[in-house]
Each structure stands twice: as structure tokens, then as C-alpha cells.
Amino acid sequence: MKPYRGRILWVDLTAGTCTNEEVPESVYRAYLGGLGLAATILYDRMPAGADPLGSDNILAFVSGLLTGAGSLFTGRWMAAAKSPLTGTWGDANCGGTLSPAIKQCGYDGIFVTGASDHPVYLYVDNHGPELRDATALWGKDTIETEAALKKLVAGNREPSVACIGPSGERLSLIAGISNDGGRMAARSGLGAVMGSKMLKAVVLSGSRPIGSEDPREMTRLSRSCAQHVTHGIPLPPGWAMPVLGAALRHLPTAVRMDGRLSIPMFRKWGTCGMDQASVEWGDTPVRNWSGSERDYHRKLSDAIDPDRILAREQRKYHCYSCPLGCGGICAWEGSEAHKPEYETIAAFSALLMCTDLDAVYAINDRLNRAGMDTISAGGTIAWAMEAWEKGVITSADTDGLELHWGDSAVVQRLVELMIAREGIGSLLADGSLQAARHFGHGSESFAIQAGGQEIAMHDPRLDPGYALHASVEPTPGRHTTGCQVYYDMYRLWTRVTGLPRPRLLSAKAGKYRADAAQAAIAVANSCFTQLYNGAGLCMFGAMLGVDNIPVFEWLNAATGWHMTPEEYMTAGRRIQTIRQLFNVREGIDLHSLTISPRAAGHPPLQRGANRGRSIPLTALMHDYWERIGWGADTGVPTAQTLRELGIEGNLIPSAAARGHASTSSE
Numbered sequence: 323m324k325p326y327r328g329r330i331l332w333v334d335l336t337a338g339t340c341t342n343e344e345v346p347e348s349v350y351r352a353y354l355g356g357l358g359l360a361a362t363i364l365y366d367r368m369p370a371g372a373d374p375l376g377s378d379n380i381l382a383f384v385s386g387l388l389t390g391a392g393s394l395f396t397g398r399w400m401a402a403a404k405s406p407l408t409g410t411w412g413d414a415n416c417g418g419t420l421s422p423a424i425k426q427c428g429y430d431g432i433f434v435t436g437a438s439d440h441p442v443y444l445y446v447d448n449h450g451p452e453l454r455d456a457t458a459l460w461g462k463d464t465i466e467t468e469a470a471l472k473k474l475v476a477g478n479r480e481p482s483v484a485c486i487g488p489s490g491e492r493l494s495l496i497a498g499i500s501n502d503g504g505r506m507a508a509r510s511g512l513g514a515v516m517g518s519k520m521l522k523a524v525v526l527s528g529s530r531p532i533g534s535e536d537p538r539e540m541t542r543l544s545r546s547c548a549q550h551v552t553h554g555i556p557l558p559p560g561w562a563m564p565v566l567g568a569a570l571r572h573l574p575t576a577v578r579m580d581g582r583l584s585i586p587m588f589r590k591w592g593t594c595g596m597d598q599a600s601v602e603w604g605d606t607p608v609r610n611w612s613g614s615e616r617d618y619h620r621k622l623s624d625a626i627d628p629d630r631i632l633a634r635e636q637r638k639y640h641c642y643s644c645p646l647g648c649g650g651i652c653a654w655e656g657s658e659a660h661k662p663e664y665e666t667i668a669a670f671s672a673l674l675m676c677t678d679l680d681a682v683y684a685i686n687d688r689l690n691r692a693g694m695d696t697i698s699a700g701g702t703i704a705w706a707m708e709a710w711e712k713g714v715i716t717s718a719d720t721d722g723l724e725l726h727w728g729d730s731a732v733v734q735r736l737v738e739l740m741i742a743r744e745g746i747g748s749l750l751a752d753g754s755l756q757a758a759r760h761f762g763h764g765s766e767s768f769a770i771q772a773g774g775q776e777i778a779m780h781d782p783r784l785d786p787g788y789a790l791h792a793s794v795e796p797t798p799g800r801h802t803t804g805c806q807v808y809y810d811m812y813r814l815w816t817r818v819t820g821l822p823r824p825r826l827l828s829a830k831a832g833k834y835r836a837d838a839a840q841a842a843i844a845v846a847n848s849c850f851t852q853l854y855n856g857a858g859l860c861m862f863g864a865m866l867g868v869d870n871i872p873v874f875e876w877l878n879a880a881t882g883w884h885m886t887p888e889e890y891m892t893a894g895r896r897i898q899t900i901r902q903l904f905n906v907r908e909g910i911d912l913h914s915l916t917i918s919p920r921a922a923g924h925p926p927l928q929r930g931a932n933r934g935r936s937i938p939l940t941a942l943m944h945d946y947w948e949r950i951g952w953g954a955d956t957g958v959p960t961a962q963t964l965r966e967l968g969i970e971g972n973l974i975p976s977a978a979a980r981g982h983a984s985t986s987s988e
């Protein structure tokens with residue numbers, strides 16, 4: 323049994339129809355599944371110049387190739403569409419239960435086009451798809467929506483639900499899509515795409531089995547991999563984490579990171595285990611990227627001691643097929659809420675100079691319920707605070723609110739205004755660059771973003787790989803797509819020929835040089851990221867390193883293919899390239915997606931962990947583009963690369979080949 327269905331669902335919201343389309347095996351071999359499947363279909367089917375909030379935009383919900391095949395850490399689902407925030411290719415991904423639910427309904431992906439003239443939700447079970455009226459759900463937050471839908475369709479099995487909250491309905495350009503009680507596919511503004519189509523939710527309640535070609539081998543591989551998760555080192559108490567961060571800062575050399583060490587930390591604390599240490603190390607941005615650990619010093623960062631955060635956790639949360647369970651469920655306001663992640667805590671503490679942990683919890687819950695990206699929301703409020711400080715915006719713009727650094731009550735008020743799209747919140751709900759363009763006075767220079775998307779809470783001045791990947795990514799501003807430390811952790815050189823092996827200790831200055839090794843590392847990161855996005859693998863699992871997490875072997879055992887690691891990396895390069903082609907076709911100046919100069923150390927910080935550091939971004943981008951086979955000066959994939967990757971022709975036969983229309987409506 324193949325792990326993929328060979329079938330996708332098309333939903334035309336204008337016509338109110340649902341149609342099946344068969345997908346040939348050649349597509350899976352070339353693009354794997356997940357984001358690769360979405361990339362080839364959207365590139366093939368979306369007209370150039372589509373309005374991101376118009377009916378021509380296609381919104382994809384796709385499952386990973388390995389999801390349900392018996393592998394571990396492979397429950398990620400992905401959303402993709404043209405981003406209304408950046409105007410580029412947009413995607414976001416999340417864990418939870420939605421990825422297997424797509425396949426259990428009999429599909430590898432659901433592609434939504436058109437737009438409804440009233441709120442609807444898509445319901446799919448073993449009997450097929452159906453569009454239903456969602457008028458009564460419009461206006462409800464994500465948690466209320468999910469609960470209401472689960473009650474409404476109650477049957478033998480609990481469905482998986484992806485939905486939007488008020489932010490998506492109000493077309494906030496930083497709105498995301500929620501699933502599993504407030505987990506968010508947050509980036510690229512895809513919640514607004516769903517809102518523009520008046521699609522309130524997707525409810526999946528199928529029960530078809532998912533399998534693999536060689537279940538015995540899948541079990542053997544997974545058992546072996548699980549040992550690396552359960553055998554961990556003892557961890558120090560939370561108060562020692564910033565000491566560790568400071569020690570890394572003081573070390574005279576860079577150290578090759580071993581991702582296996584992060585596994586016990588994720589198991590104990592989740593991603594929040596790194597928050598205080600990252601401030602000390604120089605990874606977390608402070609005061610809208612203008613400060614350092616000297617400003618957000620230990621007395622302030624004590625507020626985000628990981629043990630304080632852990633104290634509120636009631637139970638662990640595992641995504642589908644995950645043996646680690648980095649998530650946590652906390653008691654909050656008489657109910658339950660997801661524990662805030664590293665990014666959210668950093669965005670609403672050090673970035674804004676805030677120290678109120680209760681406020682972070684409250685904001686996390688409010689944004690998850692509204693369906694708004696916490697990274698972009700925090701980054702945009704940081705811009706607003708600096709704009710206030712510099713007099714670009716005044717109390718006349720804020721209805722009397724004074725936006726002082728560290729004032730958590732004001733931050734909470736701004737969050738409410740952004741969700742409601744009231745007052746200045748109406749502008750801030752579309753992100754920092756849109757707001758900066760409105761207010762002008764040079765404030766674009768401190769809207770810290772790439773291509774219009776706020777960058778995540780990892781400082782490129784510590785790891786220049788973040789600056790490079792944020793700038794060359796077809797979805798600009800993404801932190802999960804690569805950095806130097808990820809390369810250390812993925813350990814690709816152990817399985818893929820021709821890749822450089824980083825030294826255990828190396829000169830820190832070497833990180834800031836543009837050379838052939840940096841380009842090779844960055845391109846390998848990109849190819850591997852797209853490979854695992856095709857497979858549906860969680861990046862935290864990937865941090866075990868490919869000599870410990872058998873992703874290549876799982877792929878072969880699940881599909882019956884006999885592809886080499888190099889061939890799988892080529893599939894990743896193919897996915898990356900077709901995403902880039904999408905942007906080229908949109909006529910985007912690829913240089914315009916470059917990260918804000920401040921975050922790249924132009925000018926360099928004068929004090930703190932990253933003082934004096936500047937990143938040669940132009941040279942790094944040139945080398946990356948050349949190495950991956952795109953024009954070194956333009957970023958446009960070359961004709962030779964397209965030939966090599968076989969993406970000149972159309973792998974999907976044609977829209978006319980869509981099988982058996984199963985038209986349905988409310």
C-alpha cells in the first residue's frame with residue numbers, strides 16, 4: 323500500500339462544487355507530497371497576477387508524504403497560497419492531527435479556489451465532501467469554532483478542524499489558520515486568504531487506513547529512531563539555562579551544535595526552554611532589534627525562566643506520530659490553552675522589553691483565538707513602540723495610548739485593537755511594513771521584516787544563516803528554512819555526498835564570511851527543508867540528524883522506491899525552485915525580499931553579544947543563487963536548472979484529466 327492517495331480534492335467555492343483529481347505517481351517521485359505537491363499544483367494552475375484576496379487565488383491544505391506511513395515526527399500539514407502579506411509564494415505549516423485527517427478522507431491535498439458569497443465550511447468524511455453553511459459560526463473565535471463544529475458533526479470519531487478566527491474574517495494580512503485548539507499555521511497571512519473566500523473551516527472526519535509498502539521495515543526503522551528520543555541527558559534546572567547561554571556567548575570559538583542535545587530540552591520544557599538562554603546568547607532580539615542582553619538583562623529575563631513557564635503546564639501535547647511531545651496544555655482563565663512557544667514569548671518579552679509573564683499567556687491565548695500570527699503581531703507592535711519613541715506616531719494616532727517600552731498593559735490593548743481592527747489597530751493588523759508605509763518619516767527602516775513579513779525571533783547577527791534564508795526564500799522572512807546551526811544539527815554530510823562537515827570548534831569570524839562552504843551549507847539546508855516539508859516531517863525531529871532519524875529510509879520503505887539521499891535532495895531543490903518560479907512569474911524583484919538592514923548588522927550594534935557584527939548579505943545571496951542554479955545576480959532559475967530538474971514540462975496531465983466530479987453544495 324502506498325502512503326499517498328494519488329488523489330486530490332478541488333473545491334470551487336464560487337460554483338459550490340467539489341471535484342476529485344487523480345495525481346500520477348511521477349508527481350510524487352518528483353515533488354514527494356506536502357509542500358511539493360502544493361507547489362507544483364499552484365504553479366501549474368494559478369493564473370499569474372492573481373489577487374491574493376481574490377477568487378483566483380488557490381488555497382491548499384496538504385498532507386506530508388510520510389504522514390500515516392508508520393514513521394515518527396511526520397504529522398505536519400501545510401497550507402499554501404499566494405500570500406496577501408508579501409505578494410509572493412506563501413506557505414505555513416503546523417502539527418496536530420490535520421495531516422493524517424486529510425489522508426483519512428482519501429486525499430493528499432485539498433485545493434480551494436473561487437470565493438463563496440456567504441460563510442461556508444467544508445465537511446469531508448468517507449462518503450465524500452460537502453459544503454455547508456457557516457453563517458452561525460462567522461464571528462466566533464478559533465476555539466469556539468472548533469468546539470461548535472465538533473459538536474455539530476459529532477459521530478463515532480472526533481473530526482480534525484482547521485479554521486479561522488476574527489482576524490482571518492477581517493482580512494488581517496497577518497492572520498493564520500488554526501487547528502487542534504489554537505495551534506497555528508501562522509505565517510504568510512493565509513488566514514486572510516481563507517477569510518476572503520468566506521471559508522470558515524475545513525472539517526475532516528474520514529477513517530480510511532493509511533499504510534506503507536513495507537510496514538515491517540517502517541516499524542523497525544521507527545523503533546530504532548525512538549531510542550534517540552527516549553535516551554536523553556539529564557537537564558539542569560531552568561535557572562541554569564541563561565548561564566549556559568552566557569557561556570556560549572563568552573566562548574572564544576563557535577561550536578558545532580548537536581541537535582540530539584535539544585531533544586531532552588524539548589521534552590522537558592518545549593521550545594520555551596531556550597527563551598532566557600537565547601537572550602543571553604544573543605539569539606533573541608531585544609527592543610525591536612536595537613538592543614541586547616545588556617538591556618534585557620538577567621533581572622528582567624528572569625520573568626521568562628523556563629521553570630516558571632513549565633509550572634503552569636498541566637500535561638504534555640503530542641502531534642500525531644510524535645514520540646517527543648514538545649507542546650504543553652496549561653490551565654488558563656478557567657479553561658485550557660496551549661503553552662506559549664519560544665517565538666511568542668520572545669516577541670512579547672525581550673522584543674518589547676516586557677516582563678509580565680501573565681500578559682504573555684493572555685496575549686498568546688487571545689492571538690490564537692483570533693487566529694493571528696504571534697511573530698508578526700509582536701514584530702509590528704515593536705515597530706509601533708519605536709515609532710512612538712521617535713515621534714512618528716503620536717497620541718493623536720493612538721486615541722491617547724502611550725506606547726512605552728515594557729508596558730504590557732498597553733501591548734495587550736494594542737493586541738485587542740489589532741484583533742478588532744479598530745483605531746491604530748486597523749493599520750497594525752496588516753503588519754509593520756504596511757503601517758510604516760502609511761506613517762512614513764523613514765519608519766520603514768525599523769519595520770524589521772523581509773518582503774513584508776516580520777522575521778522570527780532569531781538574530782541573524784548571531785547566525786547569519788537566518789539573514790540569508792529569510793532573504794532568498796520564496797516565502798520571505800521564514801526562520802524555519804535554514805541557518806548555520808540547523809545545518810550542524812541535520813548532519814546532512816553523514817548521508818549526502820559532497821557536503822562540508824563543520825568542525826567541532828571553529829573561529830567565530832568564519833561565520834560572517836561569504837565563501838563556497840557557506841553557499842553549499844545554505845543550499846543543502848534549503849533542499850533538505852523542502853524535502854522534509856514534502857514528507858511532512860517536523861523540523862525538531864529532523865534536528866536528531868539524518869544519521870539518527872531515517873527519513874531517507876522511511877521514504878523508500880513507505881513508497882517502495884529506491885531513491886538515494888542525493889535524489890531526495892534533488893526533489894527538495896525542485897520544490898524550492900518551483901516556489902521561486904512562482905515569484906518570478908509574479909514579476910517580483912527578488913532583491914526586494916531582502917531582510918531589513920538593521921537585522922543584518924547594518925549598522926552594527928555598539929554593545930552586547932552581537933556588537934560589531936555585519937553580514938555580507940549581497941555576497942551571500944549571490945553565492946546561494948549561483949550554487950542552487952539560479953541566476954547569481956537575479957535569483958531567476960536558469961534554463962539549465964529547469965532542464966536538470968525536469969520542470970520545463972507539465973507533470974500534471976491537465977485540468978481536463980480531473981476524474982469523477984462529485985458535485986455537492988449545502
Ligand code: SF4
Nearest residue numbers: 417641644647648860
Ligand atoms: S516535536 Fe513538537 S511540534 Fe514536532 S511533532 Fe512533536 S509535538 Fe509536534
